[in-house]
Amino acid sequence: REELMWDEHIRLFIRPVYFQPRGFMVIGKALPSQIPGTWNRVVDLRSDIATKPSLEMREVMMEALERSDILDEDPEVNDLQNFAAEMLGMEAALFVPTGTMSNLIAVMVHCPERGDEMIVGDLSHLHIYEQGGSAQLAGVHTTTVTTLPDGTFDLEQLESRVRLFYPKPVFCHTRLICVENTHNIRGGRVLPLDFLQELRALADRHGLSVHMDGARLMNAAVAQGVAPSTILQYVHTVSVSLNKGLGAPVGNILAGPRDFISRAVRCRKALGGVLWQVGPLAAAGRLALVNMKNRLEKDHHNAKTFAQALLDCGPHLFTLDLEAVETNIVRFYLKQNHWTPSEFCERMAQVCEGEEAQLGQRIKVRMIVHVGNAVRAVWYHGISAEDTQLVIQKIQFVASQKMESLKENQM
Numbered sequence: 001r002e003e004l005m006w007d008e009h010i011r012l013f014i015r016p017v018y019f020q021p022r023g024f025m026v027i028g029k030a031l032p033s034q035i036p037g038t039w040n041r042v043v044d045l046r047s048d049i050a051t052k053p054s055l056e057m058r059e060v061m062m063e064a065l066e067r068s069d070i071l072d073e074d075p076e077v078n079d080l081q082n083f084a085a086e087m088l089g090m091e092a093a094l095f096v097p098t099g100t101m102s103n104l105i106a107v108m109v110h111c112p113e114r115g116d117e118m119i120v121g122d123l124s125h126l127h128i129y130e131q132g133g134s135a136q137l138a139g140v141h142t143t144t145v146t147t148l149p150d151g152t153f154d155l156e157q158l159e160s161r162v163r164l165f166y167p168k169p170v171f172c173h174t175r176l177i178c179v180e181n182t183h184n185i186r187g188g189r190v191l192p193l194d195f196l197q198e199l200r201a202l203a204d205r206h207g208l209s210v211h212m213d214g215a216r217l218m219n220a221a222v223a224q225g226v227a228p229s230t231i232l233q234y235v236h237t238v239s240v241s242l243n244k245g246l247g248a249p250v251g252n253i254l255a256g257p258r259d260f261i262s263r264a265v266r267c268r269k270a271l272g273g274v275l276w277q278v279g280p281l282a283a284a285g286r287l288a289l290v291n292m293k294n295r296l297e298k299d300h301h302n303a304k305t306f307a308q309a310l311l312d313c314g315p316h317l318f319t320l321d322l323e324a325v326e327t328n329i330v331r332f333y334l335k336q337n338h339w340t341p342s343e344f345c346e347r348m349a350q351v352c353e354g355e356e357a358q359l360g361q362r363i364k365v366r367m368i369v370h371v372g373n374a375v376r377a378v379w380y381h382g383i384s385a386e387d388t389q390l391v392i393q394k395i396q397f398v399a400s401q402k403m404e405s406l407k408e409n410q411m
């Protein structure tokens, strides 16, 4: 690498960084410091929101800029909404800026009266990561059920939460059940179809609606090898992220029956969620949906490869449930007495002295400490099979260093 000339350098490093987003970047802006041998390659596995648009997507976005129209007449937005509705097997779909807003709108429409109630998993994104927006802004009361390790609920427990004696004045009116697929905190777990079928039957018995927070619905469909509409036959409405694994920069689809979407349009406006000149984002979102299958299969494959390699390289250092790695998220644990998850993440994000000489590369890997003292790594567009191999080599290196230091301490 020391012998690289500048133009070679530009071909290998600068062009890929600026023109072919591949999930890595150069740290530090000053050119003089970027002399051969000091380049840091960063593989960012913290979250699939870090995705950058592919070259093809950038081109489609540029074209859409020309065609984009104002107000409700934007052909790109209409195309996206029609395409999404068709793909999801729903009557209608709506472009919404974020998943958080999309879930909130769903709650507002399904629970129209102040004091209406919804039932959600205690580890759901809606419950944990959305600041209680349903209470703050929609006046909706939440009851939780236990989220099981595979993201499902115990259906008996769920049924026990439904208020059977409404309209007795002391009770809320239970209106809605929300499920999450794939399940974020549970590490990308896919909800089994028979669970959804039974849950829907329960909801029907009590006249409840079912909303799916499907930020990663497409990951679930690809993992199960079914059409998204096969999963969605069991729910009334769904929210799907176009960002995350699908790779568009921004955007979310909320889909459901036509009358639900007409009411959602009003809520979106009230929440300030109408964006102007949004054609390029809609075009990116549509392309993300068109390409989703091939894309996500690669992510799932890379995540599984990584998980297997972890088990192979450090059975004394790492634990994880390989069966639970169903999609693009890997959650694993460290043997506590050796190091803490944050020490491990810090080490992976550094290049230590002598590392380049021994490993033949300078690579920084970013991961996060996740719920329950796990370490989490997430795959998305821009993290290639090659990146995955680099990450594995780095982990093997860090693990062997750790094993050596443990041996020394024992002596």
Ligand SMILES: *Cc1c(COP(=O)(O)O)cnc(C)c1O
Residues within 6 Å of the ligand: 097, 098, 099, 100, 101, 125, 126, 180, 182, 183, 184, 213, 215, 216, 241, 252
């Ligand atoms: C990311 C995420 C959301 C929220 O989406 P934003 O677009 O970040 O608001 C909702 N639910 C789940 C499961 C998510 O992973």
